[in-house]
Amino acid sequence: xxxxxxxxEHVDSxxxxxxxxQYHNEKNAFEYATYPSTNVRYEAIDHSPEGVAFSxxxxxxxxDLA
Numbered sequence: 001x002x003x004x005x006x007x008x009e010h011v012d013s014x015x016x017x018x019x020x021x022q023y024h025n026e027k028n029a030f031e032y033a034t035y036p037s038t039n040v041r042y043e044a045i046d047h048s049p050e051g052v053a054f055s056x057x058x059x060x061x062x063x064d065l066a
Contacts, residue, residue, distance in 0.1 A: 005022075006021065006022050006023050007020070007021050007022075007058070008020040008021075019061075019062065019065065021058060021062065025055040025056075025058045025059045025062070026055065026059060027045055027055070028045060028046055028047060028051045028052045028054075028055035029052045029055060029056065031045050032047070
């Protein structure tokens with residue numbers, strides 16, 4: 001298994017904070033589709049209560065920064 005970095009945070013007390021995410025944080029709550037021409041659901045998306053809560057937290061955090 002290879003590591004995948006999806007969220008980065010750097011806080012420099014002398015500069016400014018930097019945040020970066022590399023995923024669609026809304027997908028956990030709203031993506032319940034299947035692969036084209038099949039009945040196979042997207043299994044790589046975490047639909048657990050914890051996964052949805054974390055994605056909502058990150059979405060609100062990034063939106064508040066904007």
